[in-house]
Amino acid sequence: MVVDTVREEQAIRQMTERLVENYTETYSPEHIESTVGAARQKFAGHPVRQFVPILIERVVRRELEKSPEAEVQPATVPMDKAPKPSASPSGTLSRLRDLWSSKRRFAPYAVGAVVILTVIAVVLAVRQPGPEAPAAAPAPVAPLTVVRGAVGSEKMPFFQDQKVIDALARGGVRVEVEPAGSRQIATSVDLAKFDFAFPSSEQAAERIQRQRNVTAKYTPFSSPMAVATFAPITDLLTRAGAVRPGPVPTLDLRRYLELVRNGTRWDELPDNTAYPVRKNILISTTDPRSSNSAAMYLAAASYAANNNTIVQGQPAEQAVLPAVSRLFVGQGYTENTTEGPFNNYLATGMGPTPMAWIYEAQYVEALMRGQIKPGMTLVYPSPTVLSRHTLVPFGETGDRLGRLLSTDPELQRLAAEHGFRTNDGAQFAKVAAERNAPVAADLLDVVATPTYDTLEHLLEGVTKTYN
Incomplete structure (x- = not known):
């Protein structure tokens, strides 16, 4: 028993x-x-x-x-x-x-x-068969299609987000990405091993299209360029006539270029007790030879240096090169991706990085992560340029990903949560309102970038000044 x-x-x-x-x-x-x-x-x-x-x-x-x-x-x-x-x-x-x-x-x-x-x-x-018979085994799930690509580093948090990974899996794909500067992707990265390239601008994408003889492209989201800075710096530049205060402060690029051209140091600004540092007033950027964000900085600055006109033709290019070159060569060492200067801004504060040229999306995402500390603020350059993140597919799998990112409502919503502006402006506005983000609801002072060839000429001219 x-x-x-x-x-x-x-x-x-x-x-x-x-x-x-x-x-x-x-x-x-x-x-x-x-x-x-x-x-x-x-x-x-x-x-x-x-x-x-x-x-x-x-x-x-x-x-x-x-x-x-x-x-x-x-x-x-x-x-x-x-x-x-x-x-x-x-x-x-x-x-x-x-x-x-x-x-x-x-x-x-x-x-x-x-x-x-x-x-x-x-x-x-x-x-005897009956209703209690075990249910049939579920149908086998089709394996996910692996899609590999090179992407601008500012999009890495988006592709590493588990919610994005899950949404892509529901679309039948698993994305594997490697980060690089957008101009690196267009100039020096071996793209033969990838199914797509996803730089941060139309100019870099156009160069890739020419090299690979590809006509297809997708622009699922975009981000205006902005300056991450601090309230004391904004106050100093306001008194110097370079910042216009308001609900969303703006940096007058023409006045800023005057300060740079004159070699003005921070400690030379009147009544400066907040940041009396003996170094020139300069925005920290990436390396224009490898990074798209620096190329966008060059595009906006060249417009201001050219009497608020888009640079076109060799005479205009030669006329603005001395002014825009100073923006870069005076910085010393610069990094290849915007993660570098922005992480320095977040980690080390006003001392080494009083101003950093970034994508608006980076600031919004950092705000959502709780990384923005009291006193940090966002300023929009006037004029600014819009960086259109453009995916170039190299085959059917890359094309499939481009369509998903551009049309899937869940992926578009998640892109807005990561600070990107999508085709539906209401999505970004909702995220900004929920996070109380100090962003511009409407982008008014946005100018077009120079043509691909003109921007390449300007970048080549700046590159020569490094030597």
Whole structure:
């Protein structure tokens, strides 16, 4: 008897584990264990135990699958008045209970009857199909298509977001990305191993298209260029006539270029007690030879240096080069991606990085992460330029990703949560309002960048001044 009890306990434990595994998406383990316990009570005291675990499992499955078939209740009528056994498993079980609840003269034959009826019940339960039959196994899930690409570093947090990964998986793809400066992607990165390139501007994308002889492109989101700075710096530049205060302060690039051209130092500004540092007034940028954000800085500055006119033609290019070159060569060492100057801004504060040229999206995302400290602020250059993040596909898989990023509502919403402006302006406005982000609702002073060839000429001219 002890051996049988041990075997029964072991069988019920294994059966319970199996039920938990089968129904874990519908019921908690505690609920399933409770249902097993309740079913087990219905067979308490029965001397024939061989088939009890099987019968318990059938009762529990009916309960968990919410079969319309009524749950078996203990018999309450005398044996000689009870209905005859039915051909169904539930009828057989009811008859079994009737036999054991009877106190009449048929008691000597009860044990034998129970054995017979138990066997019949098990056979019928196995042979007769019913609503409690196990559900068919789910259809196999198609494997995800792996899509590899080189992307501007400012988009890495977006592609590393688990919600973005899940949304892409629902679209059937798994994206593997490597970060690089956008101009690096267009000039020095080996793109042969990738399915797409995703720089941060149309100019870099156009260069890639020319090199790879590709006409397709997608622009799922964009971001205006901005300056991450600090309230004391904004106050100083306001008094110097370079910043126009307002709900969203703006940096007058023409006045700023005058300060740079004159070699003005911070400690030379009047009434400067907040930042009396003996170094020139300069915005920290990336390396224009490798980074798109620096190229966008050059595009906006060249417009201001050219009397608020888009640079066009060699004479205009040569006229603005001396002014715009000073913006870069005076900085010393610069990094290849915007992560560098912006991370310095976040980590080290006003001392080494009083102003950093960044994508607006970087500031909004840092705000959402709680990385923006009191005193940090965002200023928009006037004029500014819009960086249009442009994906260039190299085949069907890259094209599939471009379509997903551009049209999938969930991915567009997640892009807005990462600070990017999507085709639906309401999405970005909602995120900005929820985070109380100090961003411009409407971009008014935005100018077009020079043509691809003109911008390349300007970048080549700046590059020569480094040597």
